[in-house]
Structures are given as C-alpha cells and as structure tokens.
Amino acid sequence: MTSKLDSKIPEGNLEQKWTKYQSSVPLVNPSNKRSLEILIIGSGLAGASAAASLSELGYKVKVFCFQDSARRAHSIAAQGGINAAKNYQNDGDSTYRLFYDTIKGGDYRSREANVYRLASVSSNIIDQCVASGVPFAREYGGLLSNRSFGGTQVQRTFYAAGQTGQQLLLGAYSGLQRQVGMGNVKMYARHEMQDVVNIDGVCRGIIARDLTTGKLERHFGHAVLLCTGGYGNVFYLSTNAMGSNVTAAWKAHKKGAMFANPCFTQIHPTCIPVSGDHQSKLTLMSESLRNDGRIWVPMKKEDALALRENRIKPNDIKEEDRDYYLERRYPAFGNLVPRDVASRAAKERCDAGFGVNKTGEAVYLDFAFNTIRYGKMEATKKNMHNPTDLQIVEMGRAVVKEKYGNLFDMYQQITGVNPYEQPMMIYPAVHYTMGGLWVDYNLMTNIPGLYALGEANFSDHGANRLGASALMQGLADGYFVIPYTIGAYLSKEIMTKAIPTDHPAFEEAENIVKATIDELMAIKGTKPVDHFHKRLGLIIWNQCGMARNAEGLKKAISDVQQLRAEFWSSVRIPGSANEMNSELEKAGRVADFIELGELMCIDALSREESCGGHFREEHQTEEGEALRNDVDYKYVAAWEYFAGNNWELHKEELIYENIKIAQRSYK
Amino acid sequence: MEKNLNLNLKVWRQKNAEDKGGFQEYKLKDISTDMSFLEMFDVLNEKLIVEGGDPIAFDHDCREGICGSCSMFINGRPHGPKQGVTTCQLHMRSFNDGETIVVEPWRASAFPVIKDLVVNRSAFDRIISAGGFVSVNIGNAQDANSILIPKVDADESFAAAACIGCGACVAACKNASAMLFVSAKVSQFALLPQGQPERKQRVLDMVAHMDEEGFGACTNTGACSAECPKEISLTHIARMNRDYLTAELSTESK
Numbered sequence: 001m002t003s004k005l006d007s008k009i010p011e012g013n014l015e016q017k018w019t020k021y022q023s024s025v026p027l028v029n030p031s032n033k034r035s036l037e038i039l040i041i042g043s044g045l046a047g048a049s050a051a052a053s054l055s056e057l058g059y060k061v062k063v064f065c066f067q068d069s070a071r072r073a074h075s076i077a078a079q080g081g082i083n084a085a086k087n088y089q090n091d092g093d094s095t096y097r098l099f100y101d102t103i104k105g106g107d108y109r110s111r112e113a114n115v116y117r118l119a120s121v122s123s124n125i126i127d128q129c130v131a132s133g134v135p136f137a138r139e140y141g142g143l144l145s146n147r148s149f150g151g152t153q154v155q156r157t158f159y160a161a162g163q164t165g166q167q168l169l170l171g172a173y174s175g176l177q178r179q180v181g182m183g184n185v186k187m188y189a190r191h192e193m194q195d196v197v198n199i200d201g202v203c204r205g206i207i208a209r210d211l212t213t214g215k216l217e218r219h220f221g222h223a224v225l226l227c228t229g230g231y232g233n234v235f236y237l238s239t240n241a242m243g244s245n246v247t248a249a250w251k252a253h254k255k256g257a258m259f260a261n262p263c264f265t266q267i268h269p270t271c272i273p274v275s276g277d278h279q280s281k282l283t284l285m286s287e288s289l290r291n292d293g294r295i296w297v298p299m300k301k302e303d304a305l306a307l308r309e310n311r312i313k314p315n316d317i318k319e320e321d322r323d324y325y326l327e328r329r330y331p332a333f334g335n336l337v338p339r340d341v342a343s344r345a346a347k348e349r350c351d352a353g354f355g356v357n358k359t360g361e362a363v364y365l366d367f368a369f370n371t372i373r374y375g376k377m378e379a380t381k382k383n384m385h386n387p388t389d390l391q392i393v394e395m396g397r398a399v400v401k402e403k404y405g406n407l408f409d410m411y412q413q414i415t416g417v418n419p420y421e422q423p424m425m426i427y428p429a430v431h432y433t434m435g436g437l438w439v440d441y442n443l444m445t446n447i448p449g450l451y452a453l454g455e456a457n458f459s460d461h462g463a464n465r466l467g468a469s470a471l472m473q474g475l476a477d478g479y480f481v482i483p484y485t486i487g488a489y490l491s492k493e494i495m496t497k498a499i500p501t502d503h504p505a506f507e508e509a510e511n512i513v514k515a516t517i518d519e520l521m522a523i524k525g526t527k528p529v530d531h532f533h534k535r536l537g538l539i540i541w542n543q544c545g546m547a548r549n550a551e552g553l554k555k556a557i558s559d560v561q562q563l564r565a566e567f568w569s570s571v572r573i574p575g576s577a578n579e580m581n582s583e584l585e586k587a588g589r590v591a592d593f594i595e596l597g598e599l600m601c602i603d604a605l606s607r608e609e610s611c612g613g614h615f616r617e618e619h620q621t622e623e624g625e626a627l628r629n630d631v632d633y634k635y636v637a638a639w640e641y642f643a644g645n646n647w648e649l650h651k652e653e654l655i656y657e658n659i660k661i662a663q664r665s666y667k
Numbered sequence: 668m669e670k671n672l673n674l675n676l677k678v679w680r681q682k683n684a685e686d687k688g689g690f691q692e693y694k695l696k697d698i699s700t701d702m703s704f705l706e707m708f709d710v711l712n713e714k715l716i717v718e719g720g721d722p723i724a725f726d727h728d729c730r731e732g733i734c735g736s737c738s739m740f741i742n743g744r745p746h747g748p749k750q751g752v753t754t755c756q757l758h759m760r761s762f763n764d765g766e767t768i769v770v771e772p773w774r775a776s777a778f779p780v781i782k783d784l785v786v787n788r789s790a791f792d793r794i795i796s797a798g799g800f801v802s803v804n805i806g807n808a809q810d811a812n813s814i815l816i817p818k819v820d821a822d823e824s825f826a827a828a829a830c831i832g833c834g835a836c837v838a839a840c841k842n843a844s845a846m847l848f849v850s851a852k853v854s855q856f857a858l859l860p861q862g863q864p865e866r867k868q869r870v871l872d873m874v875a876h877m878d879e880e881g882f883g884a885c886t887n888t889g890a891c892s893a894e895c896p897k898e899i900s901l902t903h904i905a906r907m908n909r910d911y912l913t914a915e916l917s918t919e920s921k
C-alpha cells in the first residue's frame with residue numbers, strides 16, 4: 001500500500017537535488033500556458049504569491065477567498081518575522097544551518113530534501129520582497145535589520161515591527177492585484193470552496209459558494225491549488241482568525257487526498273491568557289518578545305497564591321524569589337528554546353501550582369531587566385555620565401517601544417494593563433498546525449492535479465515548527481517552488497481541453513454540496529453552532545493538546561463521535577441558504593472540524609512516542625523531556641479516508657542521509 | 668477591574684442591498700467590561716438565534732486589529748470612541764452602564780451595504796489594481812542589501828504601509844473621500860527607491876481610479892486621519908498632492 005505515497009524526491013546529493021530538478025523539469029511553452037487554467041483557493045502568502053507568479057508566467061488563474069478582499073487572509077496577522085539564511089549578521093549562518101535547525105526543531109519528523117530546498121530559496125524571498133516595496137526594519141546605516149527566534153543561535157529573522165505578516169502579505173497582494181488589473185487573474189472574494197471535482201481520479205475543478213448570494217458555482221481548472229491555511233480553529237480558541245478553517249482540505253481528503261500527521265499541532269507559549277467564558281479567540285504575543293522578555297513564575301507557592309488573589313503585585317516579588325525556569329532548565333537556549341519546549345515548561349509550572357493569574361494559568365514575560373540594559377546603553381551613547389534611574393527607565397522604554405510598540409499597545413488594549421510598567425501575563429495557546437494534506441516534492445497531493453501549499457500542507461516543519469518559518473514556507477511554495485513543479489504536471493496536460501462544467505462529475509459534486517447544505521438547514525434544532533464548536537474545542541484541548549495519553553485519547557474519540565451525532569440533530573441555523581448567512585458558513589466549517597478532531601485523536605493515539613508538539617505522557621525521559629522512538633515511528637502518518645469516517649494509515653518512511661538524528665537538546 | 672454592564676443597542680438592520688433598512692433596538696444584560704465589542708455582538712447574536720431571530724451580519728476575521736475586516740460605525744464614529752483602535756480591539760470597558768450604543772454600517776456610495784453592517788469595499792482592491800504595486804516580476808530581484816535605504820525613509824514608508832484598508836477614513840469623511848487610503852499606498856512607494864521608476868504614473872492612475880469609483884473630493888477636514896485606527900498621517904495626503912501636481916505637469920509637458 002505504501003506505493004500510494006511516492007514522495008518523488010529527486011536523485012542526487014542534497015545540495016544539488018533542487019538545482020538539478022529546476023534545470024531538468026519539463027517546461028510548458030508560452031502559447032500553451034495561455035490555455036491552461038489554474039484555480040487557486042486562498043489568498044494568503046501561499047495563495048497570493050502563487051497567483052502572482054503563475055499568472056506572470058502566462059497561466060490563466062482564478063483566485064478564491066472567503067474574506068471580502070484577498071488582503072485580509074489570515075497571513076496578515078503574522079507578527080514576528082520571516083527567516084532567511086542571508087548571514088547578513090556574519091554570525092555563522094548558512095543554508096545548511098537553517099536546514100539543520102529546521103529539521104532539528106521539527107524533532108526529526110520532516111523530509112530532508114524539502115527542508116533543504118526551503119532553506120536554499122529563503123534568501124531569494126527577502127530579495128523579492130524588498131524589490132516589491134516591502135518596508136522591512138532597517139539599521140541606521142540603511143541595511144536590513146535582523147533578530148533572533150526560538151530554536152536558533154543566529155540572527156536570521158527579518159521583520160517589520162510586529163507586523164511582518166501584514167507587510168509581506170500586502171507585498172504579495174499588490175503583485176496579485178497587479179495581475180488582476182492586467183486581466184490575468186480573476187478574483188473571487190467572498191467565495192468559499194465547498195468541494196473538489198475529480199474526473200477519472202484526476203482533479204478537474206471545484207464547487208464554490210458565493211457567500212453574498214448563497215449561489216453554488218462550478219469552476220474548471222487544469223490544476224487546483226489549495227492554499228487554505230491551517231486548522232488550528234478545531235480547538236475553538238486559537239490565535240487563528242475567526243474564519244480560518246479546514247473545509248477545503250477536508251473535502252479534498254474525503255475525495256481521496258491523504259491527510260498527514262493531523263495530530264502535529266503547535267501550542268505557542270506566549271499568548272494572552274483566557275479572560276472569561278465570552279472569549280472568542282486568543283491573541284498571540286509574538287515570539288520575538290522572547291528576545292528581550294524573561295519568563296518567570298514565583299519560586300514560592302504562597303507568592304503565587306497571593307498574586308492570584310491580587311494581594312501583591314509581581315514587582316513586589318524579590319529577584320531571588322523568582323524562578324526563571326527556562327533559563328534554569330535550558331541554559332544554552334534560555335528563553336529562546338523552541339515553542340513546544342517552552343509551552344510544556346509553562347504548563348509544568350502552572351500544573352505544579354505556580355501559575356499567576358486568577359485562573360492559575362499564566363506566567364510572566366518580563367521586560368524590566370532589558371529595559372534597564374537598553375536604558376544604560378542609550379545613556380552611554382548619549383554620553384550621559386550620571387543618568388538617574390528614571391532617565392534610564394525612560395530611555396530603555398523608548399527602545400522597547402521602537403521594537404515592540406504595537407504588541408505592547410495590543411496587550412494593553414486587551415487586558416487593560418500597561419506592560420511597560422508590569423510584566424505581561426502569558427499562557428500557551430493553539431497557534432499553528434504542522435499536519436495537513438500529504439504532498440510530494442512537487443507539492444502535489446496523491447490526487448493528480450490537486451496541490452497543497454503553505455500551512456495547508458504537511459511538508460516542512462515535522463512535529464514542531466520554528467518561529468518565523470511559516471511565512472518563509474508560504475512564500476517559498478508560492479514564489480519559488482510551484483512555478484517550477486507545476487510544469488512537471490501541466491506539460492502533460494497541454495492537450496486537455498477545458499472541460500465544460502455541465503459534465504456529470506460537476507453536476508454530481510454540486511448536488512452533494514447542495515444536499516449537505518439542505519440537510520444542515522433542515523435540522524432546525526435548538527443550539528447555535530458555537531455551542532458545538534466550543535465543546536469540540538474543549539475535548540481536543542484537554543485530550544489532544546499539550547499533553548496526551550492513550551486513555552484520554554480513546555475517551556476523546558468517543559466524545560467527538562457523540563458530539564457529531566448531537567450536532568447533526570440539534571444545531572440551529574437561522575435564515576436561508578440563498579443569502580449571506582454567517583451561521584450556515586460556520587456550521588459547514590464546524591461539521592468538518594468535528595470529523596477532523598476524531599482523526600487527530602486517532603493519529604495521536606497511534607503514534608506511541610513523543611516528538612515535538614506531540615507529547616504522549618507515557619513516553620518521556622526522567623527529566624520530563626519528549627522521548628522519541630525512531631525505530632518504530634520515523635515516518636509520516638498519511639491517513640486515507642473511507643466512507644463512514646473510517647481511515648487507513650499509510651506510512652512514508654523518513655530517510656536521513658545528511659543529518660545524524662539525535663535526541664534534541666537545548667540545554 | 669472587571670464589571671458588568673446593562674446596555675441598550677440600536678443596530679442598523681438591512682436584509683440585503685435592495686432593502687431600505689432601519690434601526691432595531693436590543694437590550695443586553697450583564698456584559699463584562701473585559702469583553703471585546705465583537706464578543707458583545709456574539710452574545711447578542713447567540714441570544715437572537717436561540718430566541719428564533721436572525722443574527723446581525725457583520726464583517727470580522729482576525730479580531731486583532733490587523734486584517735481590516737471589522738467596520739462598525741459606533742455612536743457616530745467609525746470604530747467607536749477610542750483613538751487608534753479597530754472595532755474588534757475596542758473593549759466594553761470603554762462604555763458605561765445603562766448606555767445606549769448606536770451601531771451602523773460604513774456609509775458611502777462607493778461602499779454599498781450588502782447586509783446589516785456588512786458593506787462592499789471592493790473599490791479599494793480595484794484602486795490597488797490601478798497602480799498600488801511595484802512592477803517587478805518574480806525571480807529577478809537583486810540582493811536585498813544592495814540598495815541602502817535610510818532608516819527614516821524606511822520607517823516613514825512603513826508607517827504609511829500600516830494602513831489596514833478598513834475604510835474608516837471614507838466613513839468618517841463627509842465627502843466620503845478615499846484620499847487617506849490612496850495616499851498611504853502612494854507614500855509607501857514614493858518613499859522607497861523601489862517605488863521611483865513608476866512614481867508619477869502610479870499617482871496619476873490611482874487618483875484617476877479613485878475618482879472613477881465614486882469617492883468624494885478631499886476638502887482637508889482631517890476627519891479621516893482623526894478616525895483612522897492606524898493613525899495614518901495627513902502628511903501622506905500632502906505628499907500625494909505634491910506628487911500628483913508634479914506628475915501632471917511633467918506628463919503635460921511631454
């Protein structure tokens with residue numbers, strides 16, 4: 001059965017695989033490109049960059065997104081930065097080091113060849129972005145500025161204050177809109193893909209719903225690219241945008257595309273803690289803050305209790321009574337350990353009773369130390385010999401503001417607390433999904449003609465993604481990978497004429513979509529969609545979140561099944577299907593999340609090891625670190641769907657020829 | 668500290684573009700001051716659904732003040748009473764117990780209402796298509812550090828590029844002018860070396876398209892910048908006006 005998974009990794013040594021591939025991949029001549037149509041679902045970094053590059057090459061492109069404008073895709077919210085192996089800081093960075101850090105960060109569960117390619121195109125991304133007018137942060141000398149992210153010891157992260165995703169997306173979006181203006185791309189905003197259309201096992205198009213009118217539409221494409229982002233909202237509360245969903249990937253999965261490593265999800269250590277039942281989403285405080293923020297909890301339980309009851313303030317706790325637990329446990333990387341490690345360490349402290357806010361689920365991220373350090377540096381720069389403490393603090397705060405101002409403002413806006421004066425309170429939250437549709441080296445799923453790019457695929461981050469590498473991957477896939485790899489497929493499609501959308505396969509697919517919508521509308525139950533979404537989120541968070549065990553996962557599977565039955569008998573969707581209806585949109589997405597939730601637990605249960613974000617309590621070292629099992633689990637778990645929510649596991653063995661795998665250590 | 672509020676809401680309801688629409692009143696009890704404004708709307712919508720009514724349609728996505736989706740006109744001000752925040756970042760601690768809150772959609776002929784508080788802002792995308800880009804094809808860029816850019820220029824360009832395309836500037840303006848939005852994009856590129864080759868054509872094309880979309884003229888009232896959640900500065904409008912004049916003169920003289 002493994003023959004179903006041919007990863008198509010080119011022959012040759014690691015450094016040359018991609019360059020050789022590029023010079024030997026079949027090309028499509030310009031006149032043929034004009035008659036080849038590509039459907040791109042999603043306008044985030046992956047989708048917008050793919051649309052801009054492919055239309056520039058001459059293909060006919062249609063782009064779909066559910067927001068009212070391509071510019072609002074969830075990528076816009078990325079804060080901290082984007083990695084590239086430029087070595088501008090002369091601190092020893094290289095393509096190989098970025099490659100190595102990424103494989104190690106992913107706890108040795110990703111493909112060498114893909115990750116090496118990613119690292120080697122990373123520099124081109126920065127060049128491209130700067131050329132298209134992205135205003136990255138700069139030094140006084142006019143050069144680009146860099147900072148550090150977790151899991152690395154070099155400064156390779158490029159950024160635009162705390163709005164890197166916004167600036168990168170607006171760059172890709174402007175390229176996309178330029179092509180829209182030239183008539184090479186047709187844009188379908190406020191449209192949601194509802195299914196893919198396969199003919200004779202090959203993907204030939206999609207069914208989409210116009211969210212303004214409710215009308216179903218059929219679109220033909222010689223190739224379909226799913227650039228639809230991650231599925232973190234399966235947890236209900238996450239840092240993802242409210243509309244982020246799994247529907248496109250899930251519908252493709254149910255039509256035969258394999259779903260890989262669904263249980264590999266990333267819990268980000270630094271988010272604003274939950275404030276109450278009304279909470280609709282969680283807000284990230286960028287990892288870049290860990291450059292200057294030190295994480296701690298009180299050393300003494302009675303202090304933690306006093307803080308929780310608001311009897312004392314964090315600044316009342318003396319230095320020697322603070323436990324900087326990351327610096328204590330991981331002296332080599334300190335506050336910059338990878339996310340999975342930092343999140344688990346926070347959970348460990350809070351579970352042990354040292355958490356600090358009213359719920360006991362928060363730790364401090366404290367800028368006081370570095371504020372003073374910066375203040376003193378400024379004083380030296382300005383030749384001030386005896387600066388007062390107040391002057392030092394003021395100058396230091398100005399430096400911190402310059403670096404993270406918008407994040408500090410956001411924190412204050414949400415919590416009502418001034419983080420320049422008091423440490424931030426943070427707690428881990430769901431942030432990113434490493435799992436996704438299985439793709440080969442060409443980014444094609446196992447359905448010919450159907451591709452997955454960006455967060456929607458499983459490809460490059462293994463069991464844990466390093467900070468600032470999702471933006472890199474999205475743009476790599478769209479700008480530099482797909483323009484080549486799609487030629488391998490489309491060069492054989494030049495004789496395929498556009499298939500009219502009255503073909504029975506389109507008809508059938510549309511009828512199934514319509515039947516599902518009608519079924520949802522007909523339930524007319526008593527509970528709103530969010531009710532089910534919240535319950536699903538709790539099940540998955542408690543049993544398939546930061547720590548998992550066999551018993552909990554088994555229970556979660558039956559709880560999810562029961563929830564599914566309840567959903568389909570008692571959800572209430574007001575209004576009709578022939579109008580703008582946000583409850584209907586949500587219902588469709590939650591129905592798919594429920595099914596995905598079950599598969600996540602099945603995947604987590606079958607992986608009898610701990611690796612990266614997947615922590616099975618049964619498999620840990622004496623010190624509580626993740627214990628991998630490379631003999632039995634060094635594979636990608638790709639799940640094939642069968643009717644009635646049954647799945648079969650296919651394994652893609654991971655082969656490490658260039659990296660010696662070892663236990664990950666950040667000590 | 669957290670408190671609970673009782674509120675009277677007057678919300679604009681409009682079934683679709685053809686419907687005339689009108690205000691509807693709702694009462695809400697026990698709204699926590701820790702809630703965001705949109706979470707308060709979630710509570711209201713949940714109540715409406717359970718009671719068999721139709722929830723209020725509104726645009727939102729990131730709820731972090733960055734995607735530019737949310738767009739409520741609250742008590743006569745786009746994005747409500749607080750300076751420099753979007754509707755989604757507004758929290759109920761900015762309101763008082765017993766207060767009446769009036770919520771309407773953006774009003775501008777270039778932004779027709781689709782349903783309730785949802786409007787069509789696609790005119791903004793079309794303005795960008797008219798010139799809001801640098802025409803570089805992918806794959807032939809030179810090394811990113813080969814052109815030095817003074818930090819002050821880069822910072823100023825970034826400040827302009829912080830625009831989230833929400834349309835509050837248009838909603839705030841009595842003429843429904845889109846000058847602040849357009850000038851922010853024009854400025855971002857005008858301040859960078861990469862934007863120079865197309866600088867003149869860009870401003871001419873974008874302004875021409877802005878007029879075509881039916882946005883009003885700018886009479887310098889400054890309401891746009893005062894209400895802009897990203898505090899985009901009026902200096903960008905001044906810069907665009909200068910660029911526009913220079914561009915017009917130099918194309919005429921050709």
Ligand SMILES: Cc1cc2nc3c(=O)[nH]c(=O)nc-3n(C[C@H](O)[C@H](O)[C@H](O)COP(=O)(O)OP(=O)(O)OC[C@H]3O[C@@H](n4cnc5c(N)ncnc54)[C@H](O)[C@@H]3O)c2cc1C
Binds near residue numbers: 077079240
């Ligand atoms: C708060 C936050 C901060 C982050 N910060 C960083 C960072 O600093 N650095 C970093 O590297 N990464 C960061 N990430 C991760 C990164 O932003 C994402 O992984 C990445 O942007 C995903 O891009 P994408 O193009 O794959 O998908 P997205 O940007 O999520 O785009 C998905 C697109 O698909 C469309 N879509 C989805 N479903 C459908 C459907 N059924 N029909 C039609 N259209 C559909 C949407 O409309 C949208 O256009 C952050 C993530 C979050 C949540």
Ligand code: SF4
Binds near residue numbers: 833898
């Ligand atoms: S200029 Fe300000 S108000 Fe206008 S669209 Fe941009 S961010 Fe919104």
Ligand code: FES
Binds near residue numbers: 731736
């Ligand atoms: S919802 Fe994104 S800016 Fe308000």
